[in-house]
Amino acid sequence: xxDINPGLMVWTIATFVVLVLVxxxxxxxxxxxxxxxxxxxxxxxxxxxxxxxxxAADLAKQNEKNLAQAEEEYQRIIREGKxxxxxxxxxxxxxxxxxxxxxxxxxKEEIQRDIDAARQQLRVEVAxxxxxxxxxxxxxxxxxxxxxxxxxxxxNQLPKN
Amino acid sequence: MKNSMELEIPGGHIxxxxxxxxxxxxxxxxxxxSKHVFFLLLAALVVTIVAVYAxxxxxxxxxxxxxxxLVEIFVLFIRDEVALPTMGKGGIxxxxxxxxxxxxxxxxxxxxxxxxxxxxxxxxxxxxxLAFVAFIMIQVTAIRAQGLKHYLAxxxxxxxxxxxxxxxxVEILGLFTKPFxxxxxxxxxxxxxxxxxxxxxxxILLFQSAAVAPLSILFGVGxxxxxxxxxxxxxxxxxxxxALFMGFGMQPEHGDEHAEGAR
Numbered sequence: 001x002x003d004i005n006p007g008l009m010v011w012t013i014a015t016f017v018v019l020v021l022v023x024x025x026x027x028x029x030x031x032x033x034x035x036x037x038x039x040x041x042x043x044x045x046x047x048x049x050x051x052x053x054x055x056a057a058d059l060a061k062q063n064e065k066n067l068a069q070a071e072e073e074y075q076r077i078i079r080e081g082k083x084x085x086x087x088x089x090x091x092x093x094x095x096x097x098x099x100x101x102x103x104x105x106x107x108k109e110e111i112q113r114d115i116d117a118a119r120q121q122l123r124v125e126v127a128x129x130x131x132x133x134x135x136x137x138x139x140x141x142x143x144x145x146x147x148x149x150x151x152x153x154x155x156n157q158l159p160k161n
Numbered sequence: 162m163k164n165s166m167e168l169e170i171p172g173g174h175i176x177x178x179x180x181x182x183x184x185x186x187x188x189x190x191x192x193x194x195s196k197h198v199f200f201l202l203l204a205a206l207v208v209t210i211v212a213v214y215a216x217x218x219x220x221x222x223x224x225x226x227x228x229x230x231l232v233e234i235f236v237l238f239i240r241d242e243v244a245l246p247t248m249g250k251g252g253i254x255x256x257x258x259x260x261x262x263x264x265x266x267x268x269x270x271x272x273x274x275x276x277x278x279x280x281x282x283x284x285x286x287x288x289x290x291l292a293f294v295a296f297i298m299i300q301v302t303a304i305r306a307q308g309l310k311h312y313l314a315x316x317x318x319x320x321x322x323x324x325x326x327x328x329x330x331v332e333i334l335g336l337f338t339k340p341f342x343x344x345x346x347x348x349x350x351x352x353x354x355x356x357x358x359x360x361x362x363x364x365i366l367l368f369q370s371a372a373v374a375p376l377s378i379l380f381g382v383g384x385x386x387x388x389x390x391x392x393x394x395x396x397x398x399x400x401x402x403x404a405l406f407m408g409f410g411m412q413p414e415h416g417d418e419h420a421e422g423a424r
Binding site for chain 2: 005017019022035
């Protein structure tokens with residue numbers, strides 16, 4: 001059993017060497033190349049997926065930030081609008097009130113003026129009438145100048161109304 | 162189980178052709194196609210068909226499937242678990258050799274489990290031939306990786322020159338023990354299973370009773386399954402150790418040359 005058969009050894013070696021040469025050319029090298037390519041492909045695909053995922057995450061974060069910003073902006077605009085409207089209303093009301101006040105004042109002044117004018121007129125008329133009446137009563141022509149002064153003094157002593 | 166010049170077929174046997182022995186340098190080479198040579202060549206043919214088929218199919222299909230996928234699992238295993246850990250990136254270059262070793266031995270081992278088949282690897286001449294190729298490959302890798310000068314210097318074991326007369330024969334002997342162990346391990350394991358089977362069947366003859374037959378067959382089936390596993394294991398071990406020894410040659414600083422996985 002232990003006797004080495006040189007012929008069989010030669011057969012083994014020859015077959016093996018031929019097998020290595022043939023297989024490495026037609027089987028192992030193509031097979032290993034395909035394996036390598038597939039592994040590279042998988043690695044690349046994984047890397048790509050990773051990149052895409054991180055990009056998507058970035059994008060989502062950005063979106064969220066934008067959304068928050070927009071929300072804040074919108075809140076601010078509404079707030080500002082409200083403030084502005086309040087101020088405007090206030091202003092308008094104040095202005096209107098002032099305007100009304102002014103107009104009332106004006107009208108009051110006008111009325112006062114009219115009253116004053118009427119009173120003056122009345123006073124003059126009353127004086128004239130008094131003089132004429134006094135003249136008629138006394139039947140004597142009084143020195144108009146002198147008596148006007150007299151009447152004026154009298155009138156001034158009268159109560160204002 | 163023994164090598165012979167006839168091929169057993171169902172219902173008889175075929176005589177295999179005798180070739181005249183050739184004498185070269187005093188050694189007689191009997192190149193006749195014996196049973197083991199026949200199964201050796203058959204195994205080579207099967208491996209070629211299987212491997213080329215797998216390669217073709219994998220080139221065509223992007224997604225591996227079916228039988229090609231099975232072959233690919235073994236290829237991947239040899240690459241990632243055998244070549245890369247033992248030899249590193251430089252081992253990729255020697256992958257075709259390792260893959261051929263693995264598949265060739267595996268198919269030869271399995272051939273004996275097929276009815277009427279024979280295990281070429283249970284012949285010590287065949288395993289010696291395989292170990293011879295492994296030996297050459299181990300030396301070639303070492304010389305290629307270290308350079309011839311370094312390789313020769315390594316044989317002195319790095320000791321004082323006065324010790325060289327002892328060291329050099331020891332180192333050279335060390336070179337030969339590795340492939341010798343490879344040869345004997347494969348041969349013994351493949352033969353061992355057959356002998357156990359033979360012994361189990363022999364029990365029937367020993368007891369001269371058919372009542373022992375069921376037991377023999379039961380154990381025989383068990384041993385056959387074990388042999389199936391051993392066929393795979395031994396192909397793996399032969400490849401693994403060859404890769405390991407080649408790896409030692411490539412990285413002499415690791416130098417733990419005497420670590421050797423047992424069966």
